[in-house]
Amino acid sequence: MAQQGKVEGPDLAEEGVALDAFEAGIPIGGQVDGQPVVLVQTTGGIRAVSGKCTHYGGPLSKGLCVGGEIRCPWHHARFDLESGEAVGAPALDPIAVYEIEERDGRVYVTGKRPDHGDRPDPLRSPGSIVIVGSGAAGAAAAEALRRHGYEGPVALVGKEKPVDRPNLSKDYLAGTAQEDWIPLRSEEFYKEAGIDLIEAEVSRVDTAEQVVQLESGETIPYDALLLATGAEPRHIPIPGADLPHVFYLRTLADTKDIISALDGAQRAVIVGAGFIGLEVAASLRQRDVGVTVVAPEEVPLAALIGDALGRFVQDLHEEHGVDFRLGRGVNEIGQKAVTLDDGAVIPADLVVVGIGVVPRTGLADEAGLDTDKGVIVNEHLRTSDPNIWAAGDIARYPGPDSEPVRIEHWVLAERQGQTAARNMLGHDVAFKDPPFFWSQHYDIPINVTGHLGDWDDDVVVGNPSEHDVIVGYGKDGVIKAVATIYRDRENLQAERALAEDDQDQLRELFARE
Structure with a gap:
C-alpha cells in the first residue's frame, strides 16, 4: 500500500x-x-x-x-x-x-470548511434492502445506500467481512502490508452506519416471497435485493490438484494459508501467467522463495496488454529471479514436484493456481433470473426481476457497443455497487464508466483503462523498460483501451476521453512525442 x-x-x-x-x-x-x-x-x-x-x-x-x-x-x-x-x-x-x-x-x-452536510433524501425508499455478497460491489453498495440518504434496514450477507482484495496478492502476500490494512472497514463502522453485517452463506433466494434464505435456515425479507456474489477460482482438473499444498487465491483466508505454507518452503510453482499469478510470483520472490511460472502462452499477458508490455513484465520478473516455462501445461502435481506436459519435473513445496475465475451465478440461476455467462442486467444493473439488481463479477451489462460484457475488476465492481445502490433508491442512473484496473509487480504499477477484450492493433509510445510508456489498443481505427506505466495523468485523460467517446482526445495522447 x-x-x-x-x-x-x-x-x-x-x-x-x-x-x-x-x-x-x-x-x-x-x-x-x-x-x-x-x-x-x-x-x-x-x-x-x-x-x-x-x-x-x-x-x-x-x-x-x-x-x-x-x-x-x-x-x-x-x-x-x-x-x-x-x-x-x-x-x-x-x-x-x-x-x-x-x-x-x-x-x-x-x-x-466545516464537515460535510446532510445526506440527500432518496427518491424511493424500499422497506428493506438485502445485499448478498460482501466483496467489492456489495460493500460499496451498502455504504452508498447510507450516503444517499436511505434509512431503512440494510443487511450485508457474505462468507467473510469486506476486505481490500487487491492487496491480498500484492503487498499483504509480499509481507509489506500489515493485516490491519486489509479490512475495508471496522465492525464498529458498520454498527454506527446501521448496516447489519452477517457472516453466512446464502442458500436460496425466494423471489415469490421476497426472502433470502441462509444455510442455517434463517430467512431475511427484502423489498430490494442486490446480488453481488462475485466469482470463484477456476480449478485445474489434473491428478494431484486436491493435495494440501495446492492453493487458489481469492480470500483473506486463502492468502493466510499460502503465507503459512511458506514456512520452510524453498520453491513454488505458479500455474497461470495472468495478473494474479504474476502478482503472486512477485510477492513470493520478495519473500525469497524460488518461483517457476508455468503457462500455455508464449508471452505472458500478451493477449490482454500486447507483446510490448507482456515481454516487459516477463523481463521484469526474470530480473527478479522468476523462471518461466511458457508454451507448457501441467500434467500432474505431486507431493514435492510438478510434472509438465513435456515430461519436465519442477520441484515445488507449494503450488498456486491462477487460471481465471468463474462467476457465482448459482443463486441467480435457481431464482429463475436471466443468465448467460453471468447475470443479465440492463444499463441500470437491474435483472429480469424488477426487485433484484446485480453488480460486480457476476453482472453482464451493456458495454460501449451495447453488446453484453462481464468484467472482473475491483474498481468497476465497487462502482457498479454504488450505481446499483442509487438505482435501488430510484435514481435510474445508467452505468457507463470505462473499466479501470491496476496491477503491481515489484513496485512497478501498470494502469489500464477501457475495454481490453476486443482489440487487434496496439500503438506503443515510450519505453516500457524505462518505466515510461503509454499503449493504445484499437480495432478498426478506434481506440478502445489505454495502458500506462508512470503516466498517470494521461491514463486519467484516457478515461475521460473513453467516457466521452472522444477519439480525437485519445489520439492526441499518442501524438505528444
Missing part, C-alpha cells in the same frame, strides 16, 4: 498562487499547516481541497479535474470539489474542502 511522501509546494495560506498560473483541469499543489492541499480552476471558479486521496494516499496534485470532480492519479478515485464526497471508488471516505480568498491577483487558502 503506497503512501504519499513529503508535502511539497508553496504555503497556500501565506504565499498563495497567482491567478494566471491556473491551467484548466490541472490541480496546483501546495500545503496548509503542513497538510497537502490543491487548488483547481473549474467552470464554477477556483476550489481548494485536500491533496491526499483517502484510498491509498495518492497525490491529487498529480491528478485531473473533470467537471466538478478531482480524480486521483493512482487508482482513479473521484471526489466532488464542492462537498469533498468520494463519488467514485476505490476511495470511500471524503476529502476536506477549504475556503479561499482572492486578492491582489492571487488566491489564498483561508481555512477548512
Whole structure:
C-alpha cells in the first residue's frame, strides 16, 4: 500500500498562487499547516481541497479535474470539489474542502470548511434492502445506500467481512502490508452506519416471497435485493490438484494459508501467467522463495496488454529471479514436484493456481433470473426481476457497443455497487464508466483503462523498460483501451476521453512525442 511522501509546494495560506498560473483541469499543489492541499480552476471558479486521496494516499496534485470532480492519479478515485464526497471508488471516505480568498491577483487558502452536510433524501425508499455478497460491489453498495440518504434496514450477507482484495496478492502476500490494512472497514463502522453485517452463506433466494434464505435456515425479507456474489477460482482438473499444498487465491483466508505454507518452503510453482499469478510470483520472490511460472502462452499477458508490455513484465520478473516455462501445461502435481506436459519435473513445496475465475451465478440461476455467462442486467444493473439488481463479477451489462460484457475488476465492481445502490433508491442512473484496473509487480504499477477484450492493433509510445510508456489498443481505427506505466495523468485523460467517446482526445495522447 503506497503512501504519499513529503508535502511539497508553496504555503497556500501565506504565499498563495497567482491567478494566471491556473491551467484548466490541472490541480496546483501546495500545503496548509503542513497538510497537502490543491487548488483547481473549474467552470464554477477556483476550489481548494485536500491533496491526499483517502484510498491509498495518492497525490491529487498529480491528478485531473473533470467537471466538478478531482480524480486521483493512482487508482482513479473521484471526489466532488464542492462537498469533498468520494463519488467514485476505490476511495470511500471524503476529502476536506477549504475556503479561499482572492486578492491582489492571487488566491489564498483561508481555512477548512466545516464537515460535510446532510445526506440527500432518496427518491424511493424500499422497506428493506438485502445485499448478498460482501466483496467489492456489495460493500460499496451498502455504504452508498447510507450516503444517499436511505434509512431503512440494510443487511450485508457474505462468507467473510469486506476486505481490500487487491492487496491480498500484492503487498499483504509480499509481507509489506500489515493485516490491519486489509479490512475495508471496522465492525464498529458498520454498527454506527446501521448496516447489519452477517457472516453466512446464502442458500436460496425466494423471489415469490421476497426472502433470502441462509444455510442455517434463517430467512431475511427484502423489498430490494442486490446480488453481488462475485466469482470463484477456476480449478485445474489434473491428478494431484486436491493435495494440501495446492492453493487458489481469492480470500483473506486463502492468502493466510499460502503465507503459512511458506514456512520452510524453498520453491513454488505458479500455474497461470495472468495478473494474479504474476502478482503472486512477485510477492513470493520478495519473500525469497524460488518461483517457476508455468503457462500455455508464449508471452505472458500478451493477449490482454500486447507483446510490448507482456515481454516487459516477463523481463521484469526474470530480473527478479522468476523462471518461466511458457508454451507448457501441467500434467500432474505431486507431493514435492510438478510434472509438465513435456515430461519436465519442477520441484515445488507449494503450488498456486491462477487460471481465471468463474462467476457465482448459482443463486441467480435457481431464482429463475436471466443468465448467460453471468447475470443479465440492463444499463441500470437491474435483472429480469424488477426487485433484484446485480453488480460486480457476476453482472453482464451493456458495454460501449451495447453488446453484453462481464468484467472482473475491483474498481468497476465497487462502482457498479454504488450505481446499483442509487438505482435501488430510484435514481435510474445508467452505468457507463470505462473499466479501470491496476496491477503491481515489484513496485512497478501498470494502469489500464477501457475495454481490453476486443482489440487487434496496439500503438506503443515510450519505453516500457524505462518505466515510461503509454499503449493504445484499437480495432478498426478506434481506440478502445489505454495502458500506462508512470503516466498517470494521461491514463486519467484516457478515461475521460473513453467516457466521452472522444477519439480525437485519445489520439492526441499518442501524438505528444
